Amino acid sequence: GAPKYQLLRPQGLRPSRHLPDTLIIGVKKSGTRALLEFIRLHPDVRAAGSEVHFFDRHYQRGLRWYRHHMPYTIEGQITMEKTPSYFVTKEVPQRVYHMNPATKLLIVVRDPVTRAISDYTQAASKKADMKRFEQLAFVNGSYSVVDTNWGPVKIGVYARFLERWLLYFPLSQLLFISGERLIMDPAYEIGRVQDFLGLKRVVTEKHFYFNATKGFPCLFKSEARSTPHCLGKTKGRNHPHIDPGAIERLREFYRPFNNKFYQLTGINFSWP
Numbered sequence: 001g002a003p004k005y006q007l008l009r010p011q012g013l014r015p016s017r018h019l020p021d022t023l024i025i026g027v028k029k030s031g032t033r034a035l036l037e038f039i040r041l042h043p044d045v046r047a048a049g050s051e052v053h054f055f056d057r058h059y060q061r062g063l064r065w066y067r068h069h070m071p072y073t074i075e076g077q078i079t080m081e082k083t084p085s086y087f088v089t090k091e092v093p094q095r096v097y098h099m100n101p102a103t104k105l106l107i108v109v110r111d112p113v114t115r116a117i118s119d120y121t122q123a124a125s126k127k128a129d130m131k132r133f134e135q136l137a138f139v140n141g142s143y144s145v146v147d148t149n150w151g152p153v154k155i156g157v158y159a160r161f162l163e164r165w166l167l168y169f170p171l172s173q174l175l176f177i178s179g180e181r182l183i184m185d186p187a188y189e190i191g192r193v194q195d196f197l198g199l200k201r202v203v204t205e206k207h208f209y210f211n212a213t214k215g216f217p218c219l220f221k222s223e224a225r226s227t228p229h230c231l232g233k234t235k236g237r238n239h240p241h242i243d244p245g246a247i248e249r250l251r252e253f254y255r256p257f258n259n260k261f262y263q264l265t266g267i268n269f270s271w272p
């Protein structure tokens with residue numbers, strides 16, 4: 001109804017807080033922080049600094065609460081937020097639709113096997129004596145049955161989660177960003193994002209350099225600083241060695257789901 005839209009974009013020239021026009025909804029460990037840091041270099045994009053978790057954890061606090069977690073913007077600036085758990089949380093598509101059915105959705109995706117290992121690596125870094133990846137990804141100590149209830153495996157079945165979003169949003173409101181390409185050629189992916197958001201292509205290859213020590217693209221300047229800046233230590237971790245047999249079995253497991261995802265998105269990500 002009307003009051004909701006008042007909240008969405010009140011008129012006026014003074015900087016004010018607005019509900020997001022665009023969300024980075026996932027996928028966890030695919031490069032979501034990199035995407036946010038890169039796109040927020042654009043002067044017409046303002047983003048909440050940390051993950052707000054409104055639609056999954058704090059929904060009962062209401063849209064006013066949510067809006068107060070948004071940065072100040074002036075007319076013409078896009079308000080953005082990223083919380084990667086949105087993609088996989090059942091209630092979220094409907095809730096976002098309810099806030100604003102025109103919300104634009106950005107989704108970074110990466111080979112689900114690498115993503116699972118990245119997810120595991122992050123969990124292991126927070127917990128001493130974590131079991132090996134191979135012990136957690138399969139049931140019963142052999143590689144025959146994949147444990148689809150284990151978070152790092154489950155999240156990689158992208159097609160399953162995407163289907164729920166497509167019940168509420170047309171494909172034209174979703175933009176898929178390749179996590180692999182975001183590392184290999186960040187300017188290319190950021191170019192696509194700017195086009196999708198109707199922004200001038202301000203963020204270009206000139207903003208990036210490859211930092212050999214980090215092993216990842218970094219920025220000459222970030223939104224906050226005018227000095228060279230890489231993402232923090234928790235982004236671009238070394239992964240443990242995983243038995244190739246386990247990797248092969250996981251690839252086989254994901255293949256039909258990946259194909260379904262290519263079919264739904266119309267994009268062939270060519271994951272191995």
Ligand code: A3P
Nearest residue numbers: 029030031032033034118216217231235236237
């Ligand atoms: P790893 O740490 O496993 O390598 P998210 O921000 O969604 O948690 O994703 C983290 C992943 O972003 C990292 O996983 C890394 O591979 C990827 N990434 C993409 N671009 C990056 C960059 N410029 N610097 C660091 N990590 C980047």
